[in-house]
Amino acid sequence: MRMSEGVEWALHSCLNLTWLPAGQAIPAAKLAAFYGLPAAYLNKQLQALARAGIVTSTPGPRGGFQLARSPETITLLDVVVAIEGPDEAFRCEQLLKQGPGADPQVDYRQACLVAQAMSRADLAWRKELAGQTLAGLQAQVERRYPATPDNTRNRFAALRA
Amino acid sequence: MRMSEGVEWALHSCLNLTWLPAGQAIPAAKLAAFYGLPAAYLNKQLQALARAGIVTSTPGPRGGFQLARSPETITLLDVVVAIEGPDEAFRCEQLLKQGPGADPQVDYRQACLVAQAMSRADLAWRKELAGQTLAGLQAQVERRYPATPDNTRNRFAALRA
DNA sequence: GTTCAGATACTCGGATAGGGACTGTCCGAGTCCTATTGG
């Protein structure tokens, strides 16, 4: 079970966007150059964020991506789901339908206690991710590493060259 | 992010083993036939459980697999880790090493607050899985579906033919 | 009747192909800016 690497890229890129002036779009190429990532592939992840309503995209010169809403309303779960999709990691294949005493009309994705236990764990994971917003993470970083906002802005300004 | 299907097979097979007489080994072929699964591939998953010390394997006639220890001491996390491996789903690639103000000596898998947030979620998931034992799940099933133990034993007896 | 040796059948265990998803890349559609030209 391995999560897509795009999740890490998306989280860091969204975090970087929180430190840039609102109303200003940043091209995918610059967001990628910030960490030395392949631009076209990061663009693919940003498209997924746009479809999820987390960022907005603007074509043409002076175009790019920017956060679609306030960082306070964007949770880490939103970003993860946008990249990884909404499905749970554990997917019940309803083995019990092949077992003894099975009822063909029962949906064992809900009745199977194994599936329920796995879903509870998945829910705990989601709850933890949903409890933290982009703004909260941003505040943590600024408290722990006060130089980060300026460093980020300066780096992006340098990429302008 | 999709979990291996072997996890579901392993969980149901371990659960079935709790209802069979202790000290009796069940061949992988019969555990597979119980749900109509490919025997050789289920065998592979059972090997992983054996390496993790969850089941013991016995070769030769009258051989097979049986639980290595009491169901009270086997958690769902033990089974999942045995199949999926110990690594977390989110793997920090230390993007910050390529960012501004990066210290080459810092291990950003621990310092990066994004990685910390993802690790907390992973920990919540693991804690939920570690909180439920095979015996607990067995008891839940017996309470909800009282016929299951007998049904299971009968089905395995029938597979003997 | 008992014991021992050989053969047999059964089981796990690891090594070997196939398929699907993630990774990475490319080019086209659309948009904004700019320079040029005519009034």
Next chain:
DNA sequence: CCAATAGGACTCGGACAGTCCCTATCCGAGTATCTGAAC
């Protein structure tokens, strides 16, 4: 000098290969059992 227009450059968006891991399968090593004969 001003305005309109044509051209150009830039950006996103989706379509196209490459690579890795999960899925599935097969055959060999090892062991308990059974059979048969000898004592």
